[in-house]
Amino acid sequence: QLTTMRVALQLLFLLGVASIPGSVFPQRTQSQIKVREYLSENPEIGPWLDGLGMFDVYGSIWFTAIYVLLMVSLIGCIIPRTRVHAKALFMPPPASPKHLNKFSNYHAFNVKALDLKIIESVLRNEKYRVRLEHDHVAGEKGYLRETGNLLFHIALLFILIAVAVGSLFGYRGQIIVREGVGMTNVLAQYDTFAPGALFNTDWLEPFQVELQQLEVDFQLAGDTPGQALDFRAYLKHSEADGEEIESVIGVNSPLDIGNASMFLLGHGYAPVFEIKDASGNVIFNDSVIFLPQNGNFLSTGVIKVPDMDPQYGFDGIFAPTAAINDEGNFESIYPDVVDPIIFLAAFKGDLGLDEGVPQNVFQLNTEELEQVGMKTLSLGDTWEFEDGSIRFKRIDRFATFNIASDPGQNLALIAALLAIIGVTLSLYVQRSRVWVRYVSAPEGYVVEIAMISRHEDQDLESALVHITSECKRALGVEESTQENNDGNQ
Amino acid sequence: MAINRTLAEYSNTFVYMSMFVLALSLFIFAYAFSQTRDETKVASRKSGNIAMSLTWLSALLLLIGVVLRGLSAGRAPWGNMYEYSLTGTLLALIVFLVYSLKRDIRWLGLFVVIPALLSLGLAITVLYSESAQLIPALKSYWLIIHVFAAIVSGGLFTLGASVSGLQIVASHVEKRIESGQEPGRLGFIASRIPDSNTLDLFAYRIHAFVFPLWTFTVVAGAIWARSAWGRYWGWDPKETWAFITWVGYAAYMHARITIGWKGNKAAVIALVAFATFIFNYFLVNIFFVGLHSYAGVS
Numbered sequence: 061q062l063t064t065m066r067v068a069l070q071l072l073f074l075l076g077v078a079s080i081p082g083s084v085f086p087q088r089t090q091s092q093i094k095v096r097e098y099l100s101e102n103p104e105i106g107p108w109l110d111g112l113g114m115f116d117v118y119g120s121i122w123f124t125a126i127y128v129l130l131m132v133s134l135i136g137c138i139i140p141r142t143r144v145h146a147k148a149l150f151m152p153p154p155a156s157p158k159h160l161n162k163f164s165n166y167h168a169f170n171v172k173a174l175d176l177k178i179i180e181s182v183l184r185n186e187k188y189r190v191r192l193e194h195d196h197v198a199g200e201k202g203y204l205r206e207t208g209n210l211l212f213h214i215a216l217l218f219i220l221i222a223v224a225v226g227s228l229f230g231y232r233g234q235i236i237v238r239e240g241v242g243m244t245n246v247l248a249q250y251d252t253f254a255p256g257a258l259f260n261t262d263w264l265e266p267f268q269v270e271l272q273q274l275e276v277d278f279q280l281a282g283d284t285p286g287q288a289l290d291f292r293a294y295l296k297h298s299e300a301d302g303e304e305i306e307s308v309i310g311v312n313s314p315l316d317i318g319n320a321s322m323f324l325l326g327h328g329y330a331p332v333f334e335i336k337d338a339s340g341n342v343i344f345n346d347s348v349i350f351l352p353q354n355g356n357f358l359s360t361g362v363i364k365v366p367d368m369d370p371q372y373g374f375d376g377i378f379a380p381t382a383a384i385n386d387e388g389n390f391e392s393i394y395p396d397v398v399d400p401i402i403f404l405a406a407f408k409g410d411l412g413l414d415e416g417v418p419q420n421v422f423q424l425n426t427e428e429l430e431q432v433g434m435k436t437l438s439l440g441d442t443w444e445f446e447d448g449s450i451r452f453k454r455i456d457r458f459a460t461f462n463i464a465s466d467p468g469q470n471l472a473l474i475a476a477l478l479a480i481i482g483v484t485l486s487l488y489v490q491r492s493r494v495w496v497r498y499v500s501a502p503e504g505y506v507v508e509i510a511m512i513s514r515h516e517d518q519d520l521e522s523a524l525v526h527i528t529s530e531c532k533r534a535l536g537v538e539e540s541t542q543e544n545n546d547g548n549q
Numbered sequence: 550m551a552i553n554r555t556l557a558e559y560s561n562t563f564v565y566m567s568m569f570v571l572a573l574s575l576f577i578f579a580y581a582f583s584q585t586r587d588e589t590k591v592a593s594r595k596s597g598n599i600a601m602s603l604t605w606l607s608a609l610l611l612l613i614g615v616v617l618r619g620l621s622a623g624r625a626p627w628g629n630m631y632e633y634s635l636t637g638t639l640l641a642l643i644v645f646l647v648y649s650l651k652r653d654i655r656w657l658g659l660f661v662v663i664p665a666l667l668s669l670g671l672a673i674t675v676l677y678s679e680s681a682q683l684i685p686a687l688k689s690y691w692l693i694i695h696v697f698a699a700i701v702s703g704g705l706f707t708l709g710a711s712v713s714g715l716q717i718v719a720s721h722v723e724k725r726i727e728s729g730q731e732p733g734r735l736g737f738i739a740s741r742i743p744d745s746n747t748l749d750l751f752a753y754r755i756h757a758f759v760f761p762l763w764t765f766t767v768v769a770g771a772i773w774a775r776s777a778w779g780r781y782w783g784w785d786p787k788e789t790w791a792f793i794t795w796v797g798y799a800a801y802m803h804a805r806i807t808i809g810w811k812g813n814k815a816a817v818i819a820l821v822a823f824a825t826f827i828f829n830y831f832l833v834n835i836f837f838v839g840l841h842s843y844a845g846v847s
């Protein structure tokens with residue numbers, strides 16, 4: 061028993077220490093990009109650390125090994141204790157030892173006449189479970205302490221199970237949706253997608269979402285002008301049955317659709333462009349996602365126009381409220397749209413889109429291209445270049461959503477709440493045993509009372525004093541009667 | 550809602566006044582402590598009482614400061630590290646003062662006022678920030694509950710660590726005396742505080758009281774994380790260190806209850822666990838980047 065507790069303690073320590081590197085090194089589960097950066101900045105030790113699993117600590121073999129061992133020792137502890145406790149719950153408290161005066165919490169007093177039934181009811185009134193014998197009464201209370209302790213440890217086990225279920229059968233992914241554009245919940249729509257090891261893509265909840273409007277409140281005046289106060293996405297979604305429902309997702313209020321939940325993470329601008337070719341045909345008329353680079357939403361984006369002849373690509377910088385800073389650079393001084401300006405650099409040549417190699421939509425590979433020119437456009441402006449024209453038509457917004465499904469989360473929540481209840485009971489409920497026995501004396505009897513606690517209970521002595529005076533009162537003994545504290549006869 | 554500058558300034562004034570009074574009480578506690586523990590010595594008893602009264606006054610001033618700070622921004626006064634530190638210190642003081650009504654713990658006064666002053670000092674210098682509104686992700690009831698539980702836990706962890714630290718000092722001196730040596734330099738402190746067993750039990754009571762609260766803190770944080778980021782647990786540095794702290798105190802409880810490591814070994818574990826809490830509060834908050842610093846797009 062002792063050895064298993066020692067092992068459990070060591071494993072607990074180990075688990076704590078083992079989780080440290082995950083907060084020091086970048087983790088694949090959080091940011092692939094940061095891990096790649098780290099590896100390229102530290103070519104010497106990077107791969108070595110990678111081999112040790114330092115970039116995926118919480119999924120590594122050694123981390124898993126520690127918590128599996130902890131689980132095993134937890135089970136090894138819970139089973140025998142549950143058995144013992146279950147037995148104790150259905151058995152009367154243990155009988156009194158022969159000599160009570162060896163206990164350190166011990167009182168005794170003299171009475172002329174005595175009925176143990178009276179003592180029994182005193183103990184019952186004090187919420188003790190009672191056992192009546194011919195020469196003594198035994199009582200025990202505080203069984204909830206052990207019940208709570210077991211509940212806590214069992215709940216911990218279930219939390220581990222819930223986490224495992226979630227990470228094996230769940231998924232999470234991110235999508236970016238522009239205003240006025242819909243998305244279907246299929247794999248191809250995700251910008252990033254991280255499925256659990258046993259996740260089957262058939263389980264993706266079939267639904268469609270259209271982002272109707274994204275609303276952002278900026279603080280206009282005061283101490284931190286421009287701080288985003290709040291933002292929300294107005295959606296129209298339809299589930300498998302095709303019924304359309306309007307809904308709103310706020311920053312802390314997700315939308316649950318079937319087994320999936322949709323969370324609003326961030327937002328940005330998606331300027332709308334109309335591009336015409338040399339003969340005036342509209343060949344592009346759409347919004348383009350510009351990713352924000354700083355708190356004032358200076359944003360960068362790329363427009364690719366493969367339908368033009370020759371193909372065209374634009375590198376753009378967008379500022380919702382533009383200004384020229386001291387160094388003569390273009391920047392944004394406020395995150396809301398007050399004085400929007402877009403700066404475009406146009407390139408022509410083969411964009412390489414036809415080669416079948418997947419390309420990053422946020423990057424324009426300009427090496428093979430010929431730069432045509434640069435231009436700054438205000439809202440509504442048109443830039444005419446030799447092969448056509450581009451007009452900065454309107455400004456839409458986009459929203460970033462997390463879509464996740466975690467089949468273990470309800471279990472985790474319930475288990476966590478039970479764990480809190482359990483640990484509270486096991487630390488606050490005091491468990492104690494009391495024995496009241498009598499010994500014949502020259503004039504009547506000596507009543508001996510002793511109490512023990514299986515844990516440190518500072519209030520044991522005052523509880524004993526209380527029980528003693530209740531017994532005296534019930535037996536009609538004057539409080540002033542001489543107290544016989546060492547009780548030796 | 551706009552920030553009420555005037556109230557924010559009043560709040561600062563009250564915080565400064567509270568620190569001034571607390572500094573006075575520090576001096577008087579130190580004086581009382583330097584007198585012998587012999588309670589018949591009037592000088593020690595009297596000065597101890599004066600220091601306690603000053604601590605009450607300082608807590609009252611701090612309470613006003615914290616309330617004004619909250620009113621100035623129209624929200625609960627725990628939106629940034631400056632405010633966490635104020636509220637946490639206030640709660641540690643209140644727990645100490647309320648407990649002192651039940652038991653004579655004037656000997657602990659010095660070791661509560663020192664960390665309290667340190668914490669307030671850091672708050673007004675390094676951590677200070679103007680009263681402001683919160684970024685969207687921080688607007689949530691769960692967050693208010695989570696942060697409040699964390700602050701209360703922090704105040705109590707600090708008290709527990711103080712007592713555990715004193716326990717190590719006391720037991721060190723007791724061992725020297727047992728083996729027939731001079732008490733040594735620490736004897737000065739040890740002769741003025743309760744014996745190591747009493748301290749051990751006292752520390753245990755504090756820690757046993759906060760452990761469920763800290764468990765709740767972590768769970769409330771997970772519930773909030775679920776609604777803000779779509780997952781209840783993601784091993785973000787903040788979450789990781791909250792977990793490590795939890796494991797540390799669980800190890801303390803096990804060492805203490807089930808293995809029966811009373812005394813120094815358990816006290817050292819409690820101090821290590823406290824170190825992880827402080828690490829999380831200062832270093833992780835400031836140097837590690839995680840979701841807890843919220844950006845436009847992740």
Ligand code: HEM
Pocket residue numbers: 064065068071072130131133134135136137138209213216483486487515760795796799800802803806807
């Ligand atoms: C891994 C195997 C584990 C074993 C074998 C184990 C065993 C035990 C036992 C036997 C007790 C009873 C103390 C008493 O007699 O009152 C106990 C108490 C406790 N355990 Fe564990 N435990 C394990 C894991 C954990 C874990 C992972 C935690 C949380 C981090 C934890 C937290 C606690 C706490 C806080 C107590 C004190 C509450 C009380 O007094 O009952 N235990 N543990």
